[in-house]
Amino acid sequence: MPRDGHGRIIDYMRISVMDRCNLRCSYCMPLEGLKFLPEENLLTAAEIGLVTEAAVSAGFRKFRITGGEPTLRKDLTEIVSRMRAVAPEADIAMTTNGILLPGLAEDLKSAGLNRVNIHLDTLDGERVRQIMRLADIDKILAGIDAASAAGLTPIKLNSVVVRDLNDNDLVEMARLTIDQPIHVRFIELMPFGSGEPEEIARQQVVPSAESRQKIEAALGELIPDPSPDPADESRNFRFANAQGNIGFISPVSDPFCGFCNRVRLSAEGKLLLCLLRDDEADLRSVIRSGGGVKAIRDALSKAILQKPVGHALDQGIHSSRRMHEIGG
Ligand code: SAM
Numbered sequence: 608m609p610r611d612g613h614g615r616i617i618d619y620m621r622i623s624v625m626d627r628c629n630l631r632c633s634y635c636m637p638l639e640g641l642k643f644l645p646e647e648n649l650l651t652a653a654e655i656g657l658v659t660e661a662a663v664s665a666g667f668r669k670f671r672i673t674g675g676e677p678t679l680r681k682d683l684t685e686i687v688s689r690m691r692a693v694a695p696e697a698d699i700a701m702t703t704n705g706i707l708l709p710g711l712a713e714d715l716k717s718a719g720l721n722r723v724n725i726h727l728d729t730l731d732g733e734r735v736r737q738i739m740r741l742a743d744i745d746k747i748l749a750g751i752d753a754a755s756a757a758g759l760t761p762i763k764l765n766s767v768v769v770r771d772l773n774d775n776d777l778v779e780m781a782r783l784t785i786d787q788p789i790h791v792r793f794i795e796l797m798p799f800g801s802g803e804p805e806e807i808a809r810q811q812v813v814p815s816a817e818s819r820q821k822i823e824a825a826l827g828e829l830i831p832d833p834s835p836d837p838a839d840e841s842r843n844f845r846f847a848n849a850q851g852n853i854g855f856i857s858p859v860s861d862p863f864c865g866f867c868n869r870v871r872l873s874a875e876g877k878l879l880l881c882l883l884r885d886d887e888a889d890l891r892s893v894i895r896s897g898g899g900v901k902a903i904r905d906a907l908s909k910a911i912l913q914k915p916v917g918h919a920l921d922q923g924i925h926s927s928r929r930m931h932e933i934g935g
């Protein structure tokens with residue numbers, strides 16, 4: 608098992624395959640002034656396969672494909688197939704806004720994808736347009752149906768909670784878990800990278816404790832439902848007899864750094880050692896200078912030893928990349 612310099616087991620890699628997106632969520636991307644990577648800088652499907660193989664040989668057991676919006680990659684099915692070919696036993700999931708899933712879900716499942724997290728901040732169509740700018744709720748709901756029909760389950764919905772925008776819609780999102788085997792994750796907004804001044808973004812953060820109180824006041828007691836995975840950053844609960852569960856991810860009010868088990872690969876092949884810091888290692892140059900699986904594994908193992916102990920978002924310190932470049 609790969610361990611970092613602080614004794615944590617690091618066996619989970621989030622792989623961003625694309626920095627572009629078909630949406631402009633208010634806390635993730637500004638509407639204008641964005642610069643995207645030129646296509647030739649993105650890792651190819653074959654290169655992503657090589658990194659996956661190196662990671663598996665180093666002991667990684669869990670992967671998540673993300674972006675930007677991963678479904679914008681024309682070769683996404685090939686990426687999944689290549690990953691599955693070298694990681695037959697691994698858990699391979701994907702985070703997506705779901706809009707393009709209706710034409711893709713079956714192929715992704717056949718290629719070896721296990722499951723998806725779909726990003727949906729509210730069930731109110733008008734507010735979806737306000738927060739997840741350019742989004743149409745009917746398309747996201749169709750994506751959820753397609754994922755469910757293809758067996759990309761259990762489906763988790765990611766909802767970023769934004770004060771005065773969707774903080775009153777939590778209850779309806781939470782209610783979904785009662786009759787359907789859907790898991791809803793409420794994520795505290797991380798106040799950077801949106802193009803808004805940071806003090807304004809900070810005012811939009813709703814602590815998880817407040818979200819939980821609101822849900823319990825409306826729908827009754829939430830019973831702890833701990834994840835079997837101790838490195839799961841989500842603190843999970845369920846209503847008695849509910850089919851799905853509810854999780855709270857609290858990077859601002861209650862960081863999970865002590866149990867962090869992950870590294871991130873950016874779409875251009877930089878290994879990012881912490882979501883909220885700039886420490887990184889360049890794996891693309893190892894690959895493109897002819898390094899094979901062993902050279903990539905050595906670079907990966909060496910970089911992991913430099914993983915920072917934790918982040919300092921509460922002091923206003925964060926990555927200089929935006930969330931659509933990091934992958935969330
Ligand atoms: N486009 C896909 C999506 O939206 O799910 C995948 C990439 S997106 C960067 C991954 C996740 O990051 C999203 O599901 C969203 O919940 C989360 N996210 C983006 N910006 C965030 C922010 N400022 N604070 C907290 N979570 C954020």
Ligand code: SF4
Nearest residue numbers: 628630632635675704
């Ligand atoms: Fe796109 Fe996801 Fe960022 Fe929204 S959160 S703009 S869907 S990358």
